[in-house]
Amino acid sequence: MWWRFSRAEWKKNKGEGNRRALNRIVESNRPVGILAFQGEKPIAWCAVAPRQDYPRLTGSRILKPVDEQPVWSVTCFFVARKFRRQGLTVELLRAAVEYARKQGAHIVEGYPVDPRQKPVADAFVYHGLASAFRKAGFREVARRSETRPIMRYVIGKNQKQ
Numbered sequence: 001m002w003w004r005f006s007r008a009e010w011k012k013n014k015g016e017g018n019r020r021a022l023n024r025i026v027e028s029n030r031p032v033g034i035l036a037f038q039g040e041k042p043i044a045w046c047a048v049a050p051r052q053d054y055p056r057l058t059g060s061r062i063l064k065p066v067d068e069q070p071v072w073s074v075t076c077f078f079v080a081r082k083f084r085r086q087g088l089t090v091e092l093l094r095a096a097v098e099y100a101r102k103q104g105a106h107i108v109e110g111y112p113v114d115p116r117q118k119p120v121a122d123a124f125v126y127h128g129l130a131s132a133f134r135k136a137g138f139r140e141v142a143r144r145s146e147t148r149p150i151m152r153y154v155i156g157k158n159q160k161q
Contacts, residue, residue, distance in 0.1 A: 031072075031103060034095050036079075036088060044079040046092040048072055048100060051109065062145045063111050071152070072100040074110040076126045089128055093136035093153075101155045108153045110138060115147060 030053070036044035051073040057063050074096050079088050093110070100108045113120065114130035130140070130149055138151040 031099075034092065034099050036092055036095070038083070043083050044077070044088050044092055046077050046089075046096050047075045048096040048108070049075075050105075057111075062148050063150065064144075066109075066142045066150055066152075069107055070105075071107040071109040072103075072105040074108060074128065077128050078126065087135075089132040090135045093128070093133060093138070097136070097153050097155065106155050108138075108155070109141075110151045111148060112151060113147055114149050 031049040033045060033047040033049070035042045036046075049072060051057060051065070051071045054073055054075055057073060057075075058065065074093065077089055077092060079092075097108050110128060110133050112128040112130045112133050113125050115125075120129075127148075130151065133151045136153070138153045140149045141152045142150040144150075
């Protein structure tokens with residue numbers, strides 16, 4: 001919900017209020033993301049929706065729009081601890097692109113971390129790592145910060161940008 005609300009709204013709704021807001025979005029059938037399961041147990045999450053659903057991206061000097069093209073945005077991930085470092089983020093990205101494609105998207109964009117030092121604590125990579133985006137076929141299109149590239153996957157264009 002961080003990207004969907006202003007800072008003040010997010011703080012005001014922190015915790016249960018943000019959970020209720022997310023439930024309302026899910027119930028309205030608007031896109032929110034995808035889940036990965038092991039059997040029937042959810043083990044990972046990837047937030048993906050049209051960029052306009054994330055107004056805080058527009059206000060960010062680092063993550064502001066690259067151009068006027070309509071894009072879907074991947075904003076965050078959660079992978080249960082037991083399943084981390086197994087390539088699940090790459091699979092989630094591939095599934096997010098496919099999901100967005102089925103909804104009519106032509107470009108999927110992400111805002112991963114490209115750390116200067118490794119390893120990086122899990123708490124700091126909820127946006128994903130640039131290396132995972134590259135493995136999933138995303139290409140860097142802008143970088144306004146040393147550690148935060150903007151990466152895109154152009155659907156059906158053989159990745160030409």
